Amino acid sequence: MTNAINNPRIVELRRGILKKNDEVAAGLRTGFLANKTFAVNVVSAPGTGKTRLLEETMRRLISHGWSVAAIVGDPETDNDAQRLRRSGAAVNQIITRGVCHLEASMVADAYAQLFLERELPPQILIVENVGNLVCTTSYDLGESLRVVMISVTEGEDKPLKYPGLFNSADIAVITKCDLAEACDCDLVTMRGNIHGVRPGIPIFETAAKTGRGVDAWVDALLQQRNALWAKS
Amino acid sequence: MTNAINNPRIVELRRGILKKNDEVAAGLRTGFLANKTFAVNVVSAPGTGKTRLLEETMRRLISHGWSVAAIVGDPETDNDAQRLRRSGAAVNQIITRGVCHLEASMVADAYAQLFLERELPPQILIVENVGNLVCTTSYDLGESLRVVMISVTEGEDKPLKYPGLFNSADIAVITKCDLAEACDCDLVTMRGNIHGVRPGIPIFETAAKTGRGVDAWVDALLQQRNALWAKS
Numbered sequence: 001m002t003n004a005i006n007n008p009r010i011v012e013l014r015r016g017i018l019k020k021n022d023e024v025a026a027g028l029r030t031g032f033l034a035n036k037t038f039a040v041n042v043v044s045a046p047g048t049g050k051t052r053l054l055e056e057t058m059r060r061l062i063s064h065g066w067s068v069a070a071i072v073g074d075p076e077t078d079n080d081a082q083r084l085r086r087s088g089a090a091v092n093q094i095i096t097r098g099v100c101h102l103e104a105s106m107v108a109d110a111y112a113q114l115f116l117e118r119e120l121p122p123q124i125l126i127v128e129n130v131g132n133l134v135c136t137t138s139y140d141l142g143e144s145l146r147v148v149m150i151s152v153t154e155g156e157d158k159p160l161k162y163p164g165l166f167n168s169a170d171i172a173v174i175t176k177c178d179l180a181e182a183c184d185c186d187l188v189t190m191r192g193n194i195h196g197v198r199p200g201i202p203i204f205e206t207a208a209k210t211g212r213g214v215d216a217w218v219d220a221l222l223q224q225r226n227a228l229w230a231k232s
Numbered sequence: 233m234t235n236a237i238n239n240p241r242i243v244e245l246r247r248g249i250l251k252k253n254d255e256v257a258a259g260l261r262t263g264f265l266a267n268k269t270f271a272v273n274v275v276s277a278p279g280t281g282k283t284r285l286l287e288e289t290m291r292r293l294i295s296h297g298w299s300v301a302a303i304v305g306d307p308e309t310d311n312d313a314q315r316l317r318r319s320g321a322a323v324n325q326i327i328t329r330g331v332c333h334l335e336a337s338m339v340a341d342a343y344a345q346l347f348l349e350r351e352l353p354p355q356i357l358i359v360e361n362v363g364n365l366v367c368t369t370s371y372d373l374g375e376s377l378r379v380v381m382i383s384v385t386e387g388e389d390k391p392l393k394y395p396g397l398f399n400s401a402d403i404a405v406i407t408k409c410d411l412a413e414a415c416d417c418d419l420v421t422m423r424g425n426i427h428g429v430r431p432g433i434p435i436f437e438t439a440a441k442t443g444r445g446v447d448a449w450v451d452a453l454l455q456q457r458n459a460l461w462a463k464s
Contacts, residue, residue, distance in 0.1 A: 009245065010245070010249070047277055047383070075393060076392065098369075099366075132332070132365075134331075134362070134364065135364075135366075155281075158278060160309050160311070161278070176415075179411065179415065183411065184441075209416075
């Protein structure tokens with residue numbers, strides 16, 4: 001029977017949507033680079049702990065003197081924007097009204113709103129995507145770095161079951177490592193599975209609750225930013 | 233700018249897809265009811281622990297003399313089917329090749345394959361959906377019961393952020409309750425948030441690892457099944 005896998009109309013429409021998204025993303029990327037704004041797209045399942053780790057990340061970046069802003073997507077509520085604002089950063093919430101991923105045009109609108117409120121564009125822009133391991137994969141948001149987060153509570157085999165997201169990421173961050181033993185999660189196996197689908201990707205083990213690994217992850221983020229401007 | 237929220241072509245196509253899915257689902261439901269097969273659609277985020285609790289659930293149902301089969305959806309790998317087969321049930325894996333939800337036609341195909349291998353249709357059919365809190369919401373799979381699972385590791389506010397899935401479910405199961413304290417999850421708040429978006433829905437607190445609440449959840453499943461046949 002015909003379904004979303006093999007329906008030619010869906011395949012064609014999807015191709016058109018992605019092509020248009022890619023065009024908007026390319027424009028966004030040009031703008032970000034021109035403004036020296038390092039844009040980071042953070043993807044994960046719902047409940048991985050993105051917001052908690054990002055709040056801690058942004059707090060540290062700001063304390064190091066960086067100007068930071070964030071855009072956060074959720075189907076409903078602005079809970080996450082409220083939490084991220086506690087870091088001191090400017091934050092804009094996109095409520096997607098049930099849409100399961102962010103698109104470049106949503107980010108462009110949210111960024112324009114944020115930017116109008118500020119004299120200078122931020123040096124670092126964190127885009128916290130909707131929690132979704134499939135639909136976020138194909139949408140370029142104009143980012144310079146894509147970060148996939150996975151928590152020890154989700155099971156070691158998630159990279160094998162959702163390879164697309166890990167394949168399209170530049171950095172992997174394992175969250176909630178303080179719970180690894182309680183969840184019977186073997187970090188060596190999880191790392192092996194991540195590298196199985198995405199050989200060589202840098203992996204950081206973190207626990208926002210205890211602070212484990214957070215500095216190393218923040219340093220890596222800054223190194224990636226600095227490497228980008230060294231190139232240009 | 234136009235995006236998936238407001239693109240009229242997407243809205244129209246989506247409506248058409250869902251209409252067709254509803255037709256296939258209605259056919260499936262008629263078949264299930266005629267066969268006295270109680271079909272259960274289990275939805276959650278990735279990593280909630282559906283497979284582990286379902287393996288334990290199916291093992292108990294089988295030990296009580298019920299014939300049980302399962303259909304399980306994942307973007308890649310047949311890991312979950314292998315795990316569920318340990319319960320002794322007949323299991324068919326749908327590999328969706330990146331599609332983020334199951335559709336009625338996928339279930340129909342998988343059920344036909346399973347059914348051809350068996351003399352009698354199962355009394356209970358568990359459909360373990362792809363891990364996704366948004367896209368699974370709108371697809372009726374012909375089930376008689378929809379169960380939403382949420383783990384204590386995912387945060388208490390998930391029902392508020394993803395109300396659609398909770399609104400369309402008949403039973404809510406909280407998983408990994410043995411980790412509630414370690415995750416700073418207040419079960420009273422989580423229950424309050426579930427009831428906030430779906431007043432009156434029965435909620436079961438479980439931990440597959442310790443066995444907590446599993447019998448109560450299995451009993452509720454059987455009560456729902458028995459109530460259905462008492463009606464017809």
